[in-house]
Amino acid sequence: MKKIGFGLIGTGLWGEMHAKVYSSSSDVEFKAICDLREDRAKEIAEKYGVKDCYTDYKKLLDRDDISAVSIATPDFAHTDIAVYALNAGKHVLIEKPLATSVEDCKKILSAKSENTKLMVDFHNRWNPPFVVAKTAIENGEIGKPMMMSIRLNDTIFVPTNMLSWASKSEVVWFVGSHVVDLTRWLFNDEVHKVYAVSRSEVLKAKGVDTPDFYQAILEFKNGGVATVENCWILPDSLPTVIDFKCEIIGSDGAVYMDVSSHRTIQKYTSDKASYPDVFVYPTIHGKQMGFAVESIKHFIDCVVNDKTPMVTGEDGLITTKIISAIRESSKKGEPVTL
Ligand SMILES: NC(=O)c1ccc[n+]([C@@H]2O[C@H](COP(=O)([O-])OP(=O)(O)OC[C@H]3O[C@@H](n4cnc5c(N)ncnc54)[C@H](O)[C@@H]3O)[C@@H](O)[C@H]2O)c1
Structure with a gap:
């Protein structure tokens, strides 16, 4: 071909x-x-x-x-x-x-x-724990999904060292977009109201003018509620650059995911502890694998x-609408209806 x-x-x-x-x-x-x-x-x-x-x-x-x-x-x-x-x-x-x-x-x-x-x-739709959780929800194994707590945080290395353009973006765009997409996908529903709080202190003092974190509550049309947390100020001593956790509680069960500190492999050298990546993009016998x-x-x-x-592009648009509402709510100090 x-x-x-x-x-x-x-x-x-x-x-x-x-x-x-x-x-x-x-x-x-x-x-x-x-x-x-x-x-x-x-x-x-x-x-x-x-x-x-x-x-x-x-x-x-x-x-x-x-x-x-x-x-x-x-x-x-x-x-x-x-x-x-x-x-x-x-x-x-x-x-x-x-x-x-x-x-x-x-x-x-x-x-x-x-x-x-x-x-x-939004490659987390290929991330195995989320795919398994999605299948469990679709099979009705946890009843009606009602509550979700999801956090994707980065160590301070990301905005201060890794990204030269951190002050032109925000944690809620860079990693928040992943988790907002996941909440819609896992609940199979759309957000109708957002309440969010944000603070700018640590990064600003280091000369990177971008918020340290956002905490948001997303209310979905069918009643589901997600608490979303994204921060860019975790200490560099963490064994992984990201801290990624998710808990979904349904009317008849729950799914808990520790997507970053899974400890499948722990490496300790003379100067540091780390949990090497085995899911995102590991190299296996010379081939690039991973979700x-x-x-x-x-x-x-x-x-x-x-x-x-x-x-699709529509998924991208809806996620940006939700993140824009998160940012607006944190500025106004009041809920924003989409
Ligand atoms: N999917 C993920 O998990 C993931 C991970 C990291 C980054 N990203 C995303 O990927 C994108 C890039 O991030 P990155 O970390 O690679 O950033 P980066 O700064 O390492 O790379 C961006 C590159 O784009 C180039 N560039 C900027 N404007 C350009 C233009 N007009 N024409 C051509 N080149 C241009 C820059 O010179 C730079 O080399 C961002 O949107 C980021 O959110 C996604």
């Missing part, structure tokens, strides 16, 4: 994950990459055997031999590229969040035609076999 031409825009930390998957897929001809940082684009091109490099995304998107692209630029820099890509008739896999304003999400959605696919990379890889493979499958992605 003829391979399909793919491209990648944004070759930073997470863009490299897309490069790994595209370069190892037998369905993909990984043709070109783009990054504002020419040296980084060249490094990734060489590492993954990509012939063409650009610093201007339009040059990549103007090519007729590229049918699909990933956009892995910073949270606030998705919209213009996505609109241009969709207008050029490309299928688009876009990193989460779809965009950081409802208006921008709508611009992206209106650029999409019936012939193009748009997927947001972060599965979501990107799903996009390839959708493009190759003309399927609708499991996470």
Whole structure:
């Protein structure tokens, strides 16, 4: 079968994950990459055997031999590229969040035609514990899902060291978008009211002007209530960069998940303790495995076999609406109805 031409825009930390998957897929001809940082684009091109490099995304998107692209630029820099890509008739896999304003999400959605696919990379829908929980809920094993407590927190390393653009985003966009999507998916319902509180102290004092945390209560239309917690100030001494937990309580049962500190493997060296990743993107006998890889493979499958992605642009828009309501509520100090 003829391979399909793919491209990648944004070759930073997470863009490299897309490069790994595209370069190892037998369905993909990984043709070109783009990054504002020419040296980084060249490094990734060489590492993954990509012939063409650009610093201007339009040059990549103007090519007729590229049918699909990933956009892995910073949270606030998705919209213009996505609109241009969709207008050029490309299928688009876009990193989460779809965009950081409802208006921008709508611009992206209106650029999409019936012939193009748009997927947001909410890869936790491929994360095994959440998939098992979703199946249990769908099978009625815990009765009606009523309460959820979900937290996805990062160590302070993420906003102060890992992301050069942390002050242009927020924890509620960067990781909150994952958990807000999970609450909708697991409850199979939509949020109608939000109450949230946020504080800005620790990171601001370190010169990174972004909130330390958000705590939000999401009320769903069918009565479910989710408490959502996201912070960016956990100490660096944690054995994992993320702290990810979820408890779902139903009318007839419960599911508890410890998705980060699972202690499946604990490593102790002379200077530190760590729990190496075995679920997100471990390398197994030279191959990239894990649920972060599965979501990107799903996009390839959708493009190759003309399927609708499991996470659509509409999912991205709804998540951004909820996060915008969380931010508004925390500023006003009162609930916001969607
Ligand atoms: N799915 C996940 O769990 C996950 C994990 C990390 C990051 N992300 C998401 O991936 C996206 C990228 O994050 P990252 O951590 O890789 O950031 P990064 O800063 O490491 O990389 C972003 C890259 O985009 C490039 N860039 C910026 N504007 C550009 C433009 N107009 N044209 C071309 N290149 C441009 C930058 O030069 C940089 O190399 C974000 O939306 C982030 O939320 C997702």
